[in-house]
Amino acid sequence: MIKPYNEDQPKVEQIRKMFNRIAPNYDRLNHIISLGMDVSWRKKALRKVAPFGPRKILDVATGTGDLAIDMCQTIPGIEKIIGIDISDEMLRLGNRKIRELELEHIIELEKQDCTSTSFEDNTFDAVTTAFGLRNFENIPLALKELYRVLKPGSPLMILELSEPRNSFIKCLYSFYANHFIPFTGNIISHDKEAYTYLPKSITDVPQREKLAGLLKEAGFDDPYYQSFEPGTCTVYMAIK
Secondary structure (H helix, E strand, C coil), X not given: XXXXXXXXXXXXXXXXXHHHHHHHHHHHHHHHHCCCCHHHHHHHHHHHHHHHCCCEEEEECCCCCHHHHHHHHHCCCCCEEEEEECCHHHHHHHHXXXXXXXXXXXXXXXXXXXXXXXXXXXXXXEEEEECCHHHCCCHHHHHHHHXXXXXXXXXXXXXXXXXXXXXXXXXXXXXXXXXXXXXXXXXXXXXXXXXXXXXXXXXHCCCCHHHHHHHHXXXXXXXXXXXXXXXXXEEEEEEC
């Protein structure tokens, strides 16, 4: 199991520590290391959720709330978005952004672990997570929990970084991920370990067919995925 730091702590505790440390620069670094594509990736993914007309949405690993905020602009008719995360600092910054945008009446952030939430069965019209799956300590357990809290017939949307399949692009991506990302992350966040962990976590996380298989094992129907050019980000959809 890939962890951010060379410590004996469980992965979930190391992830919490990492995001508390890098939170102040997280949004800016996301934009830089994705070459500005993170915004369009999120909006493309949310357009797959919009046709379901969800009113109540759970956003998992919400971080500073970027995806939840984008939902308010992309999906009409939303009544409530609950974003959960394990990092106090990410949630603090997220709440500040939400207040500045005057979205408190729609978006509510809570500190919760996605493998064991406080929500009742069949609570949400949609569940989403963006760039968080690779940080889960137990992905199969998390998927089963997200299945539990979804209403029947409702979608799960996962947006996650991925490795390109084209061999030439994959070679370029490997150099970029293993050199530019740690270098830039260290300069801006002063946490080289966090941004050395990032490319390793992308390689380690189940991708495409493997993740579709895990979604089926968790009980979901009709899982499918679409990779966005140049293959460095993939959206997954599945129905309860």
